[in-house]
Amino acid sequence: DVKVTQSSRYLVKRTGEKVFLECVQDMDHENMFWYRQDPGLGLRLIYFSYDVKMKEKGDIPEGYSVSREKKERFSLILESASTNQTSMYLCASSFLGEDEKLFFGSGTQLSVL
Amino acid sequence: AQRVTQPEKLLSVFKGAPVELKCNYSYSGSPELFWYVQYSRQRLQLLLRHISRESIKGFTADLNKGETSFHLKKPFAQEEDSAMYYCALTRVSGGSNYKLTFGKGTLLTVNP
Numbered sequence: 001d002v003k004v005t006q007s008s009r010y011l012v013k014r015t016g017e018k019v020f021l022e023c024v025q026d027m028d029h030e031n032m033f034w035y036r037q038d039p040g041l042g043l044r045l046i047y048f049s050y051d052v053k054m055k056e057k058g059d060i061p062e063g064y065s066v067s068r069e070k071k072e073r074f075s076l077i078l079e080s081a082s083t084n085q086t087s088m089y090l091c092a093s094s095f096l097g098e099d100e101k102l103f104f105g106s107g108t109q110l111s112v113l
Numbered sequence: 114a115q116r117v118t119q120p121e122k123l124l125s126v127f128k129g130a131p132v133e134l135k136c137n138y139s140y141s142g143s144p145e146l147f148w149y150v151q152y153s154r155q156r157l158q159l160l161l162r163h164i165s166r167e168s169i170k171g172f173t174a175d176l177n178k179g180e181t182s183f184h185l186k187k188p189f190a191q192e193e194d195s196a197m198y199y200c201a202l203t204r205v206s207g208g209s210n211y212k213l214t215f216g217k218g219t220l221l222t223v224n225p
Contacts, residue, residue, distance in 0.1 A: 043215040045214075
């Protein structure tokens with residue numbers, strides 16, 4: 001059974017802090033994704049990666065960066081957290097060529113005060 | 114640009130009633146459409162895809178290219194169907210990598 005693990009279920013940070021959200025998958029998936037999920041706005045893609053050290057911007061990359069140093073790990077970084085980044089963050093992974101079959105993590109609910 | 118529209122944020126039906134969750138899309142090429150579901154306190158997961166032409170948990174969805182729609186239907190709703198449903202679209206990949214575009218979601222509540 002595929003497991004996508006996000007390091008924290010809940011996080012509370014202060015405005016201006018640098019925030020790291022970690023995601024690890026154990027199925028040797030090439031693709032990894034970061035989404036944010038907001039009521040009424042659905043899922044919006046922040047960044048994705050198809051290979052180690054490779055990254056591509058999604059639809060809403062502003063204020064975020066990512067790191068993929070190892071195949072199984074994909075980190076989302078908020079350089080200077082702001083209140084409008086309060087959201088549920090979902091990590092997902094999939095096999096190369098099967099982008100539509102995403103396996104999601106449980107999510108990290110981030111509150112920026 | 115590809116776009117997915119789910120016109121209903123909320124949908125409430127009674128147990129045993131038919132349910133239809135609407136999804137419309139805009140894309141100039143040949144799309145692949147999917148439904149994802151998130152039950153309370155569970156992870157988002159793939160429910161079904163149009164190319165499979167399958168019925169999952171009693172749900173079916175038919176791609177109508179003329180109406181650019183991919184509505185999700187079930188003839189008799191059950192309480193356990195209560196969940197958030199997302200319609201999603203991607204290009205026909207042919208081995209290439211294209212990202213999914215999600216709609217804003219419809220929260221289905223099935224009342225006893």
